[in-house]
Structure formats: C-alpha cells, structure tokens
Amino acid sequence: MSVKEWLKQVVWDEQGLVPVIAQEAASGDVLMFAWMNRDALERTVSTGEAVYWSRSRRKLWHKGEESGHTQKVVELRMDCDNDVLLLKVEQIGDIACHTGRHSCFFQKLAEGKWETVEAVLKHPDEIYK
C-alpha cells in the first residue's frame, strides 16, 4: 500500500479543506479560486485534471464535468505553511468562469467602482445546455 507522504504533508483546515489558486500556466493569469479536500487533491494528481470540493453542493466537483472546460494539471505548488495550493493548469476551452469569461477575476476596482473588464467568450446558456 502506498503511503503518499506528500498528501500527509498538506495542512488541512478544521473542515478538512485547503484553498487552491488555479493559474493558467502559459499566461500566468489567475483563473479561479476553489477548495480541495484530501480526496479531491488525490484525484487531481492521479487523473491530471482539476477536481475540487464544492462547499455549496458538498461534493467532489470535477471542474468542467458539465461545461467541458476541464483543467489539465501542469504543475502543483504548495506554500510555506503547507496550507495553500497553487495549481498551474492548461484551461481547456479558454474559459474558467461559469459566466463564460476566461477568468473569474473580471471585476476591477476603478475610481471607487467594480468595473467588468473581461468579455464573455461564450454565453452560459450555450455552455450549460
């Protein structure tokens, strides 16, 4: 039986989760932020595709399972406290956000207002049909 020492080294929060930043490997764009539990992280590494823990639905969430916008793992990093992960990915379909945008971080603070600065690449109705 494999012990997976690397999995044991991750420091999970009181809910058994770890925050994960997904970054597009090629561009450096931060695409989204999500959470993983132990099972999600193990599956992410073993399958080479991002699997998160959906806190709202309380279940594993294979990113792209509905939209087809999966994320291929390019590299996995861990921070100095072993309690945050940085997942560098190739974003299939170029769209990470459920709004149909490239990145979830499409609102920019400008002159005291949140301004939408990224275009919708594909309408959600078309993505989730």
Place this chain on the structure above:
Amino acid sequence: MSVKEWLKQVVWDEQGLVPVIAQEAASGDVLMFAWMNRDALERTVSTGEAVYWSRSRRKLWHKGEESGHTQKVVELRMDCDNDVLLLKVEQIGDIACHTGRHSCFFQKLAEGKWETVEAVLKHPDEIYK
C-alpha cells in the same frame, strides 16, 4: 459621509474575512495568499499598500511592517461571486515570503515529493533583525 458602495459589495465569510491572492503585477507570479477583513481592505485601498488580517495574531498586518517588504497596490480584482480578491502588486525587495524567498509557493510536487524549487534571496535572520 462617503458610503463606499464598492466595499459593501464584497461578500465576507462567517468570520468577516475574504481570501486574497497576491500576484506580482509585472511577472504574473503568485506571491502569497492571505485574508482581509473590511478594515484591512479599506486601508489597502486608501493607502495603496497591502494590509491583511492576520488570523494567527488576530490583528491587522501591514505587510512588510517588520521586513520592509511592502506590497504596492497596482490593481484590485474581485471574482464572479464577490467573495475572493486578487491583488496585483509591486513587491518591494522582491521578497514576499517570510523564508526570504520571492514567492511563498516554492514547493513543487515532483515524483511524489514536495521539492523546494526557489532559492532563499535573503536569510530571515537578516530580514527580521
């Protein structure tokens, strides 16, 4: 009295916090991950330097207050759910990590092991004297 509508639009968690990803604006490197409360976010925007909420010390933490490694705000982004922030910064001193490295994400998973892949630029004893 200014109402600061943009601050009200942020969705705080049950502890009144929001996760923040700090990214180096010029390189795209993800430097660190931290938390802000309302006060920290307001100060970050009004002063133009990153102020976080230290969960361990339970107080505001003006990043670099001891090390001198402050972070100048270049841009502030918010995600699609209004509950995660992306802070693009200029990292003074080139060092964001308390270990003396450029980024906190210096451990990379390689062949089933976490490998340190970034050099210490300045020894912590020298930084925190």
